[in-house]
Amino acid sequence: MSGWLQGTFLRSVVARRVAALFFLSAFVPVVVLALLTYRQVGDLLVKSAETQLQQETQLQARALYQRLIGARFLLAAEVSRQHHLADAAASEGLAGFARVFRQLRRSTLSELEAEQPGRSQADPLTSSPAAVRTRLDADTAVLVTRIVPGQARPEVWLAQAFDTARTTVLWAEIAPSYLWGDKDELPRDTEVCVMTAQRQVLNCSDDTLAAKAVQIAGLDTTVDSGRNDGLLAGRHVLFLKASFVQDDWSVVALRPRSLATEPLARLSQSLAWLIVLTLLLVALLSVVQIRRTMVPLERLIAGTRRFAREQFDQPVVVDSNDEFGRLAQSLNHMARRLGQQIGAMQVLASIDQQILSHLDVEKIIERVQCSVLDLFAQARVGVLIASADAASGATSDARLYLREASDAQTRYQQVSAQGLDPIADARLREGVWLPAGDAVVPREFLQDAGLTIDHCFVLPLAVHGRSVGMLAVGVAGAAIDDAQKLAQVRDLGARVGVALATHQHEQRLVYLAHYDGLTGLPNREFFEERLQHELSRSRRGSQQLAVLFVDLDRFKDINDTQGHEVGDEVLIEVAQRLKSKVRDSDIVARLGGDEFVVVQTGLHSARSAGTLAELLVDELAQPFQTRGQENFVGASVGIAMFPDDGDTVQVLLKQADIAMYRAKASGRSCVVFFEESMNTELHQRNRLQQELRQAIARNQLSVHYQPRVRLSDGKVVGAEALLRWWHPELGQVSPAQFIPLAEEVGLIDEIGPWVLRQVCQQLQQWTQAGFDVGTVAVNASGRQFRNDDLVKQVRGLLSDFQLSSLQLEIEVTESILIDDVQRVVELLAQFKRLGVCVALDDFGTGYSSMTYLRRLPIDVLKIDQSFVRELCKDDSARSIVQAIIALAHALGKTLVAEGVETPEQAQALHAMGCEEAQGFLYSRAVPAPEFEKMLIKRI
Numbered sequence: 001m002s003g004w005l006q007g008t009f010l011r012s013v014v015a016r017r018v019a020a021l022f023f024l025s026a027f028v029p030v031v032v033l034a035l036l037t038y039r040q041v042g043d044l045l046v047k048s049a050e051t052q053l054q055q056e057t058q059l060q061a062r063a064l065y066q067r068l069i070g071a072r073f074l075l076a077a078e079v080s081r082q083h084h085l086a087d088a089a090a091s092e093g094l095a096g097f098a099r100v101f102r103q104l105r106r107s108t109l110s111e112l113e114a115e116q117p118g119r120s121q122a123d124p125l126t127s128s129p130a131a132v133r134t135r136l137d138a139d140t141a142v143l144v145t146r147i148v149p150g151q152a153r154p155e156v157w158l159a160q161a162f163d164t165a166r167t168t169v170l171w172a173e174i175a176p177s178y179l180w181g182d183k184d185e186l187p188r189d190t191e192v193c194v195m196t197a198q199r200q201v202l203n204c205s206d207d208t209l210a211a212k213a214v215q216i217a218g219l220d221t222t223v224d225s226g227r228n229d230g231l232l233a234g235r236h237v238l239f240l241k242a243s244f245v246q247d248d249w250s251v252v253a254l255r256p257r258s259l260a261t262e263p264l265a266r267l268s269q270s271l272a273w274l275i276v277l278t279l280l281l282v283a284l285l286s287v288v289q290i291r292r293t294m295v296p297l298e299r300l301i302a303g304t305r306r307f308a309r310e311q312f313d314q315p316v317v318v319d320s321n322d323e324f325g326r327l328a329q330s331l332n333h334m335a336r337r338l339g340q341q342i343g344a345m346q347v348l349a350s351i352d353q354q355i356l357s358h359l360d361v362e363k364i365i366e367r368v369q370c371s372v373l374d375l376f377a378q379a380r381v382g383v384l385i386a387s388a389d390a391a392s393g394a395t396s397d398a399r400l401y402l403r404e405a406s407d408a409q410t411r412y413q414q415v416s417a418q419g420l421d422p423i424a425d426a427r428l429r430e431g432v433w434l435p436a437g438d439a440v441v442p443r444e445f446l447q448d449a450g451l452t453i454d455h456c457f458v459l460p461l462a463v464h465g466r467s468v469g470m471l472a473v474g475v476a477g478a479a480i481d482d483a484q485k486l487a488q489v490r491d492l493g494a495r496v497g498v499a500l501a502t503h504q505h506e507q508r509l510v511y512l513a514h515y516d517g518l519t520g521l522p523n524r525e526f527f528e529e530r531l532q533h534e535l536s537r538s539r540r541g542s543q544q545l546a547v548l549f550v551d552l553d554r555f556k557d558i559n560d561t562q563g564h565e566v567g568d569e570v571l572i573e574v575a576q577r578l579k580s581k582v583r584d585s586d587i588v589a590r591l592g593g594d595e596f597v598v599v600q601t602g603l604h605s606a607r608s609a610g611t612l613a614e615l616l617v618d619e620l621a622q623p624f625q626t627r628g629q630e631n632f633v634g635a636s637v638g639i640a641m642f643p644d645d646g647d648t649v650q651v652l653l654k655q656a657d658i659a660m661y662r663a664k665a666s667g668r669s670c671v672v673f674f675e676e677s678m679n680t681e682l683h684q685r686n687r688l689q690q691e692l693r694q695a696i697a698r699n700q701l702s703v704h705y706q707p708r709v710r711l712s713d714g715k716v717v718g719a720e721a722l723l724r725w726w727h728p729e730l731g732q733v734s735p736a737q738f739i740p741l742a743e744e745v746g747l748i749d750e751i752g753p754w755v756l757r758q759v760c761q762q763l764q765q766w767t768q769a770g771f772d773v774g775t776v777a778v779n780a781s782g783r784q785f786r787n788d789d790l791v792k793q794v795r796g797l798l799s800d801f802q803l804s805s806l807q808l809e810i811e812v813t814e815s816i817l818i819d820d821v822q823r824v825v826e827l828l829a830q831f832k833r834l835g836v837c838v839a840l841d842d843f844g845t846g847y848s849s850m851t852y853l854r855r856l857p858i859d860v861l862k863i864d865q866s867f868v869r870e871l872c873k874d875d876s877a878r879s880i881v882q883a884i885i886a887l888a889h890a891l892g893k894t895l896v897a898e899g900v901e902t903p904e905q906a907q908a909l910h911a912m913g914c915e916e917a918q919g920f921l922y923s924r925a926v927p928a929p930e931f932e933k934m935l936i937k938r939i
Helices: 002-008 015-085 090-096 110-112 131-135 176-180 207-217 264-309 324-358 359-377 485-512 524-541 555-562 566-581 607-621 648-665 676-696 735-745 748-769 790-800 812-820 819-835 850-855 864-868 875-891 904-910 928-938
Strands: 101-108 142-146 155-159 168-174 191-195 201-204 231-238 249-256 381-384 397-404 411-416 433-434 455-463 465-473 544-552 588-594 597-605 625-627 629-631 635-642 671-673 702-709 718-728 732-735 775-779 809-812 836-841 858-864 896-897 915-916
Touching: 015 101, 015 168, 015 191, 015 231, 015 249, 015 264, 168 176, 176 201, 191 207, 207 231, 207 566, 264 324, 324 485, 324 812, 324 875, 359 381, 359 397, 359 465, 359 485, 381 809, 397 809, 411 904, 465 485, 524 544, 524 588, 524 597, 524 648, 544 607, 544 625, 544 648, 555 566, 566 588, 566 597, 566 607, 566 625, 566 629, 566 702, 588 748, 597 607, 607 635, 607 671, 607 735, 635 648, 676 735, 702 775, 702 928, 718 748, 718 850, 718 915, 718 928, 732 735, 732 850, 735 748, 748 775, 748 790, 748 809, 748 928, 775 836, 790 809, 790 819, 809 812, 812 836, 819 836, 836 896, 858 864, 858 875, 864 875, 864 896, 875 896, 875 904
Parallel strands: 635 671, 718 775, 775 809, 809 836, 836 858, 858 896, 896 915
Antiparallel strands: 101 168, 142 155, 155 168, 191 201, 191 249, 231 249, 381 397, 381 465, 397 411, 433 455, 455 465, 544 597, 544 635, 588 597, 625 629, 702 718, 702 915, 718 732
């Protein structure tokens, strides 16, 4: 049977898969539904049984509680009776309550505290004597349990005060037959156990289940029967604390689980028959459906295999009118189209491979023309390629490639491409048939043709959205309206565009690899390659060669103030000026940023290089007109000569760079030739820079304080904080050496805030120690002053160290006025609003004018020490100092003279009206501990 099935309709994988899916789609849901039904019914039966059992437990608990209440009532009645019959015997009461109580007993409270009935060493009473006394005082019965050696279960007693004074207690043991009831009254197969809160079993209808009941009593909810040896359990807690001064009892009812699940056996038989019948029905339906599906499907599979072998001439035959029949028709139609398209795609793939393997634009054009002629046998194909100038719209020449079916090879000729932009004509964007006389068709395309051309299909060629030419197909007679062939022509035209774009991209990559994208000058890599070539030529010809390193002087200011777009325009003009001043044989390159280099070849002496450098400096000193504004840049030039200063590309560039930095240090806008001493100086400078970067971390920097005294009485009224650097190898490094270096390389951004913090911290310590230091001046560099956070830093430090703003003075030099005067005035005004004094250092040696001085919110003017040093020797110096003092007084400024070294200078300054002074006459700059001693000495 199985062999017959497999041979008829299960011989294919799909048939077997469909049959399996039919089977699974029916079998799995039915089985799952049966299992779920079986389990759900079982769960419902169990839950119903558990609910009944829980209700039974509650009933048993309430019955037990009612019996306890009845016993308490009878005990109270007995107490009352015996109280009225004080001389009556206890046995008389016992005879009346034999059914409820098994025995009665009297005891005093003292005996209760000494030994309670039911109390033993092994099992103490649940209620403490104190609790029992309290409840006895309240005239309430107390329930206690007692373990008796040799008895399986504890005894249950009730206690109540007997006499009015409540010194005697009447104890009554409750009879188990009364308390636990008759076992026969319990439901069928149901067992009940009662236990204390300490899991002590008081009674169990089936002693074999006592241990299981103890286990269940320790849980808050009904225990799952699967975890209790096939038992269902119900539990109810009997609250006894309020009525009997006893911890809660637990009543547990147990019943076999099998009683609840007896109906499941009949249900399982019904579900089994349901599954069998469902599977038989599914098998029958699957046989019918598979046979009606597999025959046309096998024919479709055979057809697709033929199409895969590119046998498109054998269609698929399916006679049915259903989806399989329509699928066969669509497949046959698709096969016909695929046959046509695959041929076209093979041509395009061949062209793409030719583009990728060896790009030859003319060969690509020839291949495209041949492919178009395969589509239109009697036609003329022309490809017009315009130059870059023509593509931009300017008048230029173009090349027209022509080919007909009778031609052995493609012919080309130069034609005019004036105004060529086929993309701009909306008619042509996707290609269109035009009459041969249309103005768009080049007249050269119509000349010398082997056939009469009546219509032309014109297709624009574009690269990145820019017109680069057109593809024209000329035919005799009417236009050929074949959408598939025209689509193939468009694809072939696109391949020409790809070939042109790839060619332009390769040219662009070569250009970018060798030239600077902004200025068009050779970049560093190409420059080094050309310089290496020139060095080889100079060696062979025993000639000299000069490398001129040109660096713009004030280019950064243009970028910062006017933006990078203006900066780029300046760089372009710089490149043009440099190229205009050199010979064609010389090299001009841009290394990056504002750094240029010029190589002068074929020299016999260094004089020619110096002359060219001076010419370049003069040329770059001329103003640059950018966007209606005049900018002055200037340049510094360093020169290295081959072979005297080096014989390799790297060495010559390095030496020229060193010379350029010396030119900048010499005042800029000048020319410096390389000397070996420059190299040594550069190494020393680099080492000093590296050591300075580590100075703070290594705790090598410190702040010293030079006192500022009042000339009238010599009292210390303040100090100037001065930075000092002691290096373990270099020794004491001069501030004149490392401060300018720190400003140049940007380390002042880290050192400046550190000095401010050190000074404020020291001021706090002096203030807390009771020293009246006055005002301490801290120098702020021009770089710090250009930082908008300087005022915020000072405000934060004054707050952190709880200092008065009058204790700090910010000292600036006149060099800050070179930049934006308005911005400087605003920044100084912020210090004034903060309450911090501002001092102008080295007054008289910088750039101050009367206008600036009047506008600047400055409190203190410091006379430069160069005037003070010559005060008693040179009348002109004396006159200048007098003028400065008079000017300061007129403007309401305080004067401080720097560099006072002799008493004569101090007396002269005091006589002129100068208020304060500082210098070696009073003290050098000293560490904070020595400055403290100075303060103590002058107090």
